[in-house]
Amino acid sequence: MTKDIKIKINGVEHRASVEPRLLLVHFLREVAGLTGTHIGCETSLCGACTVMLEGRAVKSCTVLAVQADGASVTTVEGLAQSGALHPVQEGFWEEHGLQCGYCTPGMIMAAADLLEHSPAAAAGATPGDLEIREGLGGNICRCTGYQNIVAAVRSAARKMNRRKKAVAA
Amino acid sequence: MAIRSRKTGKPAPRQMAPQGTLARAPKKAAERGIAAAQKSRTNGRPEPWVGRRYLRKEDPRLIQGISHYADDLRLPGMLHCVFVRSPHAYARIAGIHTGAARSSPGVVAVYTASDTKALGVVPCAGALPDLKIPRHPVLAEGHVRHVGEPVAAVIAEDLYQARDAAEKVQVEYDPLPAVVDPEKALAGTNFVHASVKSNQAFTHQLKNGDVDAAFSRADRVVKARFVNQRLAPVSMETRGVVAQYLPGEKTLTVWSSTQIPHLLKTQVALILGVPETHVRVVTPEVGGGFGSKLNVYREEAVVPFAAMQLGRPVKWSESRRENIAATIHGRDQINYVELALKKNGTILGMRARVISDLGAYHQLLTPIIPTLTALLISGCYKIGALQCDVVGVFTNKMATDAYRGAGRPEATYIIERMVDLAARELNLDPAEIRRRNFPKPREYPFATITGITYDSGNYENAMKKALELAGYSRLRARQKDAWKRGKYYGVGLSTYVEICAMGPSTAMPAGGWESGTVRVEPTGKITVLTGASPHGQGQETTFAQIVADIFGLTPDDVNIVHGDTAAVPYGIGTFGSRATAVGGTAMYIAAQKVKAKMAAIAAHLLGEKAAAMNFSAGRVGTKKKSLGFGEVVGAAYVARNLPPGVEPGLEATHFFEPSNFTFPFGTHVVSCEVDAETGHIRIDKYVAVDDCGNVINPLLVEGQIHGGIVQGVSQALFEEVIYNEDGQLVTGTLMDYSMPKAAQVPEFILERTCTPSPVNPMGVKGVGEAGTIASTPAVVNAVCDALRPLGITHIDMPLKPEKVWRAIQQARAAAAS
Numbered sequence: 009m010t011k012d013i014k015i016k017i018n019g020v021e022h023r024a025s026v027e028p029r030l031l032l033v034h035f036l037r038e039v040a041g042l043t044g045t046h047i048g049c050e051t052s053l054c055g056a057c058t059v060m061l062e063g064r065a066v067k068s069c070t071v072l073a074v075q076a077d078g079a080s081v082t083t084v085e086g087l088a089q090s091g092a093l094h095p096v097q098e099g100f101w102e103e104h105g106l107q108c109g110y111c112t113p114g115m116i117m118a119a120a121d122l123l124e125h126s127p128a129a130a131a132g133a134t135p136g137d138l139e140i141r142e143g144l145g146g147n148i149c150r151c152t153g154y155q156n157i158v159a160a161v162r163s164a165a166r167k168m169n170r171r172k173k174a175v176a177a
Numbered sequence: 178m179a180i181r182s183r184k185t186g187k188p189a190p191r192q193m194a195p196q197g198t199l200a201r202a203p204k205k206a207a208e209r210g211i212a213a214a215q216k217s218r219t220n221g222r223p224e225p226w227v228g229r230r231y232l233r234k235e236d237p238r239l240i241q242g243i244s245h246y247a248d249d250l251r252l253p254g255m256l257h258c259v260f261v262r263s264p265h266a267y268a269r270i271a272g273i274h275t276g277a278a279r280s281s282p283g284v285v286a287v288y289t290a291s292d293t294k295a296l297g298v299v300p301c302a303g304a305l306p307d308l309k310i311p312r313h314p315v316l317a318e319g320h321v322r323h324v325g326e327p328v329a330a331v332i333a334e335d336l337y338q339a340r341d342a343a344e345k346v347q348v349e350y351d352p353l354p355a356v357v358d359p360e361k362a363l364a365g366t367n368f369v370h371a372s373v374k375s376n377q378a379f380t381h382q383l384k385n386g387d388v389d390a391a392f393s394r395a396d397r398v399v400k401a402r403f404v405n406q407r408l409a410p411v412s413m414e415t416r417g418v419v420a421q422y423l424p425g426e427k428t429l430t431v432w433s434s435t436q437i438p439h440l441l442k443t444q445v446a447l448i449l450g451v452p453e454t455h456v457r458v459v460t461p462e463v464g465g466g467f468g469s470k471l472n473v474y475r476e477e478a479v480v481p482f483a484a485m486q487l488g489r490p491v492k493w494s495e496s497r498r499e500n501i502a503a504t505i506h507g508r509d510q511i512n513y514v515e516l517a518l519k520k521n522g523t524i525l526g527m528r529a530r531v532i533s534d535l536g537a538y539h540q541l542l543t544p545i546i547p548t549l550t551a552l553l554i555s556g557c558y559k560i561g562a563l564q565c566d567v568v569g570v571f572t573n574k575m576a577t578d579a580y581r582g583a584g585r586p587e588a589t590y591i592i593e594r595m596v597d598l599a600a601r602e603l604n605l606d607p608a609e610i611r612r613r614n615f616p617k618p619r620e621y622p623f624a625t626i627t628g629i630t631y632d633s634g635n636y637e638n639a640m641k642k643a644l645e646l647a648g649y650s651r652l653r654a655r656q657k658d659a660w661k662r663g664k665y666y667g668v669g670l671s672t673y674v675e676i677c678a679m680g681p682s683t684a685m686p687a688g689g690w691e692s693g694t695v696r697v698e699p700t701g702k703i704t705v706l707t708g709a710s711p712h713g714q715g716q717e718t719t720f721a722q723i724v725a726d727i728f729g730l731t732p733d734d735v736n737i738v739h740g741d742t743a744a745v746p747y748g749i750g751t752f753g754s755r756a757t758a759v760g761g762t763a764m765y766i767a768a769q770k771v772k773a774k775m776a777a778i779a780a781h782l783l784g785e786k787a788a789a790m791n792f793s794a795g796r797v798g799t800k801k802k803s804l805g806f807g808e809v810v811g812a813a814y815v816a817r818n819l820p821p822g823v824e825p826g827l828e829a830t831h832f833f834e835p836s837n838f839t840f841p842f843g844t845h846v847v848s849c850e851v852d853a854e855t856g857h858i859r860i861d862k863y864v865a866v867d868d869c870g871n872v873i874n875p876l877l878v879e880g881q882i883h884g885g886i887v888q889g890v891s892q893a894l895f896e897e898v899i900y901n902e903d904g905q906l907v908t909g910t911l912m913d914y915s916m917p918k919a920a921q922v923p924e925f926i927l928e929r930t931c932t933p934s935p936v937n938p939m940g941v942k943g944v945g946e947a948g949t950i951a952s953t954p955a956v957v958n959a960v961c962d963a964l965r966p967l968g969i970t971h972i973d974m975p976l977k978p979e980k981v982w983r984a985i986q987q988a989r990a991a992a993a994s
């Protein structure tokens with residue numbers, strides 16, 4: 009038994025007939041061919057598969073593709089806008105927030121969500137280190153020891169605030 | 178097209194483009210902002226690139242999700258493999274029924290030992306005199322000996338179908354009582370391998386000096402038993418293998434998430450009986466290894482076997498559950514240790530017994546790891562006499578093998594805990610007892626009691642710097658104050674030395690050298706082929722920095738190629754903090770050879786002496802007369818006007834054999850608070866002063882230290898692989914195996930001292946494992962120091978709140994009675 013679904017991924021609509029048990033992460037990787045979203049556990053414990061579903065971060069190994077029918081998804085491949093890296097991507101590069109890079113797409117998506125929705129960020133302030141560390145509590149990195157990931161998110165937050173202010177001015 | 182800097186709106190200065198090289202391809206718009214950031218970090222100066230915080234060349238593909246790990250590979254007609262694994266620790270296989278699985282939708286084949294028994298076995302490189310190496314088949318034969326041992330392989334059109342079918346494979350097991358406790362196993366008669374008739378896999382003794390005399394002369398003897406618990410490496414990318422066989426060309430290509438592509442190529446050829454000339458191993462992007470991918474695994478033989486049988490590509494991606502059950506584990510030792518001491522703290526002698534739980538089968542380096550513990554057990558101290566006895570024990574568990582530090586964290590834990598216990602016994606400050614036993618800087622090269630020679634060092638200097646940075650006396654004052662108020666605050670030190678740059682071939686099981694090839698292409702760009710196989714360390718950047726300096730170009734002009742045995746001359750791989758010190762040196766020397774040739778050609782064209790040729794900012798020559806780098810390259814390839822006896826082309830390969838290991842060192846200082854009511858530990862301050870010799874890129878060195886420290890702290894506080902008394906793996910998922918999260922670890926303050934190594938021309942030592950080796954004892958020392966008023970001398974890791982709380986309760990009860 010399969011079900012016809014359509015999911016808009018990074019602005020492009022993908023239609024397929026899928027088994028109801030197909031995980032969203034497998035839809036992204038196998039059906040849409042977007043392998044930037046990684047699998048680290050398939051049990052919702054590592055965050056490697058984090059994507060934006062309707063603008064909020066979800067672990068795509070914990071969502072069925074059929075649940076995302078009609079929805080829009082952003083993956084790490086769709087984060088850069090009109091050829092420019094997202095500030096969080098820049099932050100990870102500039103602050104050496106990655107080593108093997110395997111956790112990185114999920115970390116970046118979780119961090120982007122954090123900066124979009126954290127109370128501090130909403131108030132135009134930079135979230136504190138503890139808020140960043142706790143906000144990334146669903147994502148595991150084995151390489152970096154997190155210090156530079158925190159620095160990356162902090163730097164992205166500052167950059168985003170500066171830009172917001174520049175737009176407002 | 179004008180590129181505008183985001184920050185200033187002014188045209189962004191491009192990264193230094195030396196004249197004489199061809200214009201580089203324009204960067205993708207998305208990457209330009211960073212190029213500007215890179216520029217500001219380099220102050221716009223060209224060489225030297227070495228020593229700068231140069232941003233990584235690897236990152237653009239990784240932060241955009243457009244690189245390819247093994248699971249990202251897709252080949253036409255590719256099938257998927259799923260393994261059926263043992264749920265038992267120890268059982269006889271009474272029968273395997275594959276009929277239902279074979280007729281399941283999409284299934285192409287099911288393999289068991291009856292298909293693979295003619296293949297070779299999984300290799301072990303250990304060569305100890307009395308080492309027992311039981312047969313390690315690629316699929317279980319007759320018995321299963323640990324949870325997760327592969328029994329059958331199901332191959333199907335898609336992953337879901339393969340998983341469905343794997344559930345339908347019926348294996349009849351007769352469970353046997355499991356061998357779990359290594360100490361009991363040594364005395365017991367229930368054998369993991371009936372053919373060996375003992376659970377003792379090997380013994381190894383390291384003895385030097387008159388140990389008995391040292392102990393009889395001692396004013397005090399300090400004794401302890403430590404458990405260094407079993408850990409799972411848990412690289413975030415699990416293992417993965419893709420194999421493709423082309424029957425016409427008879428070529429087998431294996432993509433594997435490995436740290437040792439060349440060694441794997443040789444072993445795959447041997448196991449499968451395929452000529453090595455027709456096997457190619459490629460490492461795609463590798464998502465971390467930490468030693469766990471420094472191995473040859475059963476799946477790396479079974480997947481190519483299936484691809485050859487079926488004539489179609491086959492992929493296997495390890496699940497996290499498989500990763501924790503069937504990828505090697507680390508540590509797992511029990512240590513009995515005694516130190517013979519003079520009243521002034523001088524260490525006269527040391528006795529140690531290392532019981533190493535090897536698991537059921539030897540992986541590549543399983544028996545070698547605990548022998549490294551013996552080699553480093555004297556740490557950074559002068560010790561008069563030593564006896565260290567190592568015994569390896571078979572149990573019904575997954576094999577232990579190299580995990581970040583590989584035998585050296587265990588040694589450092591032993592000696593650094595012992596020195597703290599000695600300081601306490603003798604009422605000396607832990608820093609002072611260390612200082613008294615350090616070799617002096619003039620004593621290098623320093624011959625240790627374990628029979629190795631430390632290349633260079635200044636331990637006291639690093640310790641002094643760390644104590645200053647941590648505000649040691651203030652921390653001690655704070656501790657006194659806390660104790661007065663009934664609070665528990667402690668300070669822990671670890672002054673470590675470690676063994677890096679593995680190593681001279683005489684000390685290694687399968688070659689300690691490395692290869693490097695440097696080729697200046699006709700367009701003036703440089704290709705480097707390295708036998709090292711980085712998987713997160715960033716050598717695409719650091720190696721490019723090194724080569725750019727040699728030729729007076731930029732790191733963007735240099736491309737580092739690794740992990741493809743069809744492109745790269747034979748090499749050993751990346752582990753044991755060897756890539757830069759051994760692989761980097763091979764490349765460095767190869768580059769010097771090419772440079773000498775270019776200098777000869779340039780001198781010939783300019784009518785100057787070769788020795789006068791200077792390579793800088795894309796030009797070759799003297800201050801007065803010079804040629805563009807590209808002109809000299811052109812002359813080498815067009816080859817119409819070469820100096821007599823000089824061959825055309827610009828390529829050199831060097832196989833570098835180091836004369837010794839290198840020995841980085843440093844001091845880590847931790848202060849922590851223990852909540853006596855909950856047993857919870859809060860790290861207050863973490864200071865690390867490390868000395869890894871000369872540094873190519875401080876940014877990347879710091880990253881290695883951060884990550885290393887967290888792995889070591891996590892051993893001290895959180896992580897533990899637990900098998901219960903039946904040999905069941907009870908920490909088989911990330912729900913049960915405690916990985917450190919961002920909010921659970923502190924911020925680190927890092928500094929360095931710099932004592933170059935004399936072992937290689939760049940003076941580098943290696944830094945991949947330092948953090949892990951140093952941090953574990955520093956944390957445990959701090960916790961035990963905090964609990965001193967309660968009379969607690971030791972708690973075995975991991976120091977989970979419950980365990981700490983119990984120890985406190987017991988100590989209080991004992992004090993009350």
Ligand code: FES
Nearest residue numbers: 048049050055069
């Ligand atoms: S793969 Fe989804 S959380 Fe780990």
Ligand code: FES
Nearest residue numbers: 107111149150151
């Ligand atoms: S960078 Fe390797 S797991 Fe995070």
